[in-house]
Amino acid sequence: MSHVVRIGMLGCGTVGQGVVGILHETAGTIERATGHRLEIAKVLVRDLQADRPGLDRGVLTTDVEDILGDDRIDIIIEVMGGVEPTREWLLRALGHGTSVVTANKQLLARHGPELLAAAEEGGSELRFEASVCAAIPVIKVLREALLAAEIESVMGIVNGTTNYILSEMRRSGMSYGDALRQAQDLGYAEADPTEDVGGGDAAAKMAILSSIAFHTRVLIDDVPYSGIDALQSDDVDIAHELGFVMKLLGIARLVDGAVSVRVEPALVPGDHPLASVGGADNAVLLESSMVRQIMLEGPGAGGTETASAVVSDVLSIMGSRPGSFLAGALADAGRPMAPEGSLESAFYVRLEVADQPGVLARVSSVLGESDVSILTVLQRGEGESARLVMILHRAPEGRVRQAIGRLADMPEVREQPVLITVVGSGEAPR
Ligand SMILES: NC(=O)c1ccc[n+]([C@@H]2O[C@H](COP(=O)([O-])OP(=O)(O)OC[C@H]3O[C@@H](n4cnc5c(N)ncnc54)[C@H](OP(=O)(O)O)[C@@H]3O)[C@@H](O)[C@H]2O)c1
Missing domain, CATH: 3.30.70.260 (ACT domain)
Known part of the structure; x- marks a missing residue:
């Protein structure tokens, strides 16, 4: 007989609705493959009246105690975003032994080590694949497949909005302002695009990626960043003429054992693997002398794409024991940050x-x-x-x-x- 795994969800917006949809569509496959039946037991929202297709209204609540105070909840999916009170709620859940899956890059880039410590103490797991590059399984690859590969460099196009804008500026000679407006019309950019175009979103993702790649603590404050908002189309055009492509790049490297991480507009040669990553796609290029180059590319945002990473993390938790080696993947190797200007x-x-x-x-x-x-x-x-x-x-x-x-x-x-x-x-x- 199947064992029921009870899920508590914090939030049910773009990503949360995607999770609900995937769990409905794949319930049979998951049960056959794992022997577990996933049940959405409670969902925290602000607005009880909003339309939530596929969800029984009876599971909705506006009181977080209905989830945090319920011992029968096995896994919490956090897809509400924000740093507080999310941090406080997740610390409580992890400390009490409830595993958590989150898509929240800002929270992890600021408080990842504290949350992982709470998980270790509580014998729970914290998974966050969806926080970086949505459907691309880059964290899983770094944490599991390449755990012992001694990664030396992580270079990424980790923000789809800016990649779309730069690709359009190059393709059609559009100005930055026109390309941004087009991205907003098509839903690739938010009404307030500051986090994306200013580089803050990419910096949070690079803090998370470099922490995992280099087994050390890198927080968003360790990542200097600049965005594409001050770029001139002239530079995009001239770079193209010289055989380069302009990208907003996250660049993380080990320099003599120290960690250097930054986000900035950079030029890549036309024949470089990252040059051909177009539109709103994301890509991460991992390098190590053991495995040479591995590039992962795909959609870096979107409700269903992000939700697929969330569900995959839920399945990983079900397939691993609490306290297994994965819980300690962010082990602190105590690497220093490289001095600025040394790269x-x-x-x-x-x-x-x-x-x-x-x-x-x-x-x-x-x-x-x-x-x-x-x-x-x-x-x-x-x-x-x-x-x-x-x-x-x-x-x-x-x-x-x-x-x-x-x-x-x-x-x-x-x-x-x-x-x-x-x-x-x-x-x-x-
Ligand atoms: N959208 C993407 O493509 C994407 C990609 C990667 C990662 N993410 C991350 O995924 C997370 C969720 O993003 P999203 O786009 O799904 O956000 P969203 O559409 O704004 O949904 C947020 C949900 O959380 C609920 N919520 C927010 N604050 C709450 C509070 N204080 N108490 C109770 N409920 C609260 C909202 O309730 P109501 O519905 O009642 O308003 C809503 O259901 C964020 O951390 C985001 O950075 C998103």
């Missing part, structure tokens, strides 16, 4: 300069004084001004930023120089 990279630089003889020679001499050399130059005159676009050879970022600061002070340089990281070629971080 070596190639760079794209755009300078608007006075169109006078000898300017390029003076620019290259200023760079040379900082031991920074030029790989490629593109020069265009436009009346009294000229545009100099350079790809710089690999050098430590701090040294390059110092040299760019000195260029900005030259009387011939008319605007603040634009500096963009180039990744993925022989000239850039592997």
Whole structure:
């Protein structure tokens, strides 16, 4: 006879409705495969009157005690979002031995270690596959398949909204503003897109991914980030002309045993695996000398896509014993964070300069004084001004930023120089 696993859900919006739908559609398959019948016992919402297809109104509640105080609930699915009171509620559940599946990246990127400690203490499990890249099973791959692979670098397009905007800017020459409006019309971007376009959403996901990849604690405050909101379509076009594609990249690397994580617009060569990831898709490129490169690509958001990762985590909990090795996957290896500016990279630089003889020679001499050399130059005159676009050879970022600061002070340089990281070629971080 099947054993009933009782689920308590916190929230039932876009992702929660997806979970309800998948559990209904796959109930028979799950029961045959696992011997367990999943039952949605209680669902916390704010609005009891809203339409919730597939749910019996009798399971809805606005009182969290109906879930946290019910000892018969086996697993809690948290799909309501927010940091508080969610953190407090999940700490209580985990501490009492109830396993939790969550899709909440902001909560994990701020309080992941505290929640995992509560799970360890309570003998429960905390799973969060859906918090990064929705349907792409990147956390499972890092936690299980590549646990011993000594991952050295994680590079990801982990925000679908910005990937859609950049892909459209490149494809049709649209401005950033027009591409954002189109993304909003099509439902790829929120009415308030700040978290996505400013890089905060990607930074939270990179904190989670680098914690798992490097077995250490990385919180969102450890991840410097910048978004695509200040990007000019000129830079997207020129990069394309030079054979590069602009992406909002999460870049996490081990540098001499220390962890360096950041999110920024960066250039990847046209033949790099991440260059062809278009539209609103996500992709994560994992590198280690043991396994070389592994790339995972697919939809990074959406109610059903995210819900499929949530359900997969529920099934994993049912298939593993509490306190199994997976509960400790975020074990703290105690790695330090790498000092800012230590990462070596190639760079794209755009300078608007006075169109006078000898300017390029003076620019290259200023760079040379900082031991920074030029790989490629593109020069265009436009009346009294000229545009100099350079790809710089690999050098430590701090040294390059110092040299760019000195260029900005030259009387011939008319605007603040634009500096963009180039990744993925022989000239850039592997
Ligand atoms: N949407 C995606 O594509 C996606 C992708 C990856 C991860 N996520 C993550 O998944 C989580 C849920 O996202 P979503 O898009 O499904 O959000 P949503 O559509 O806004 O749904 C939130 C649900 O939680 C309920 N809720 C919120 N605060 C509550 C409170 N204080 N007390 C009781 N109920 C509360 C809401 O109740 P009412 O329905 O009554 O308002 C609603 O049912 C978030 O952490 C999000 O970051 C979403």
